[in-house]
Amino acid sequence: MNYKIQDVEKSFDGRIIENLGNNDYVIKINDDEHELKIITMNSKGIEFILDQKYHKAKYLEQSTNEMNIVIDNVPITLNLNTHFDEVVYKNSGGSGTGNAQLGLKSQIPGKVVSISVAEGDSIKKGDVVCTLESMKMQVAIKSHKDGVVKTLKVKETGTVAKGDIVAEIE
Secondary structure: OOOEEEEOOEEEEEEEEEEEEEEEEEEEEEEEEEEEEEEEEEOOOOEEEEEEEEEEEEEEEEEEEEEEEOOOEEEEEEEEOOHHHHHHHHHHHHHHOOOOOEEEEOOOOOEEEOOOOOOOOOEOOOOEEEEEEEOOOEEEOOOOOEEEEEEEOOOOOOOOOOOEEEEOOO
């Protein structure tokens, strides 16, 4: 995923290269590999060791495209990948053919904060079916094809796991 720090012109690409177990990872940031050990991680923040140096990040607030955090007592605003909705849409079945699969799957775990359709509604490919909240971010789950909502498999305030079917669309 691409990130950009506010007031810094360059963006960077970070990804996990290898999971070594026991919360130890090899990560790649742009072209450089680093050792990462996660000490603690919860909804308030994360403590970690990156290349044998301790860091603490505290989450302040997050929206779909921006995250305010404090890392080692320095406030930072991250602009997240502007294509996040497209990534979720593609991975929930939206990149295939129009009649691909019946079930619209969630590619992220989260809490259902709103449902935009009802059973029997006609919808178009790309229409928002529901909105999930995951790690303080709200993500729209969009229809992967044109059709009619046969069944909704979620309820507001309910939770879904990655891969759960959100709705069946015929």
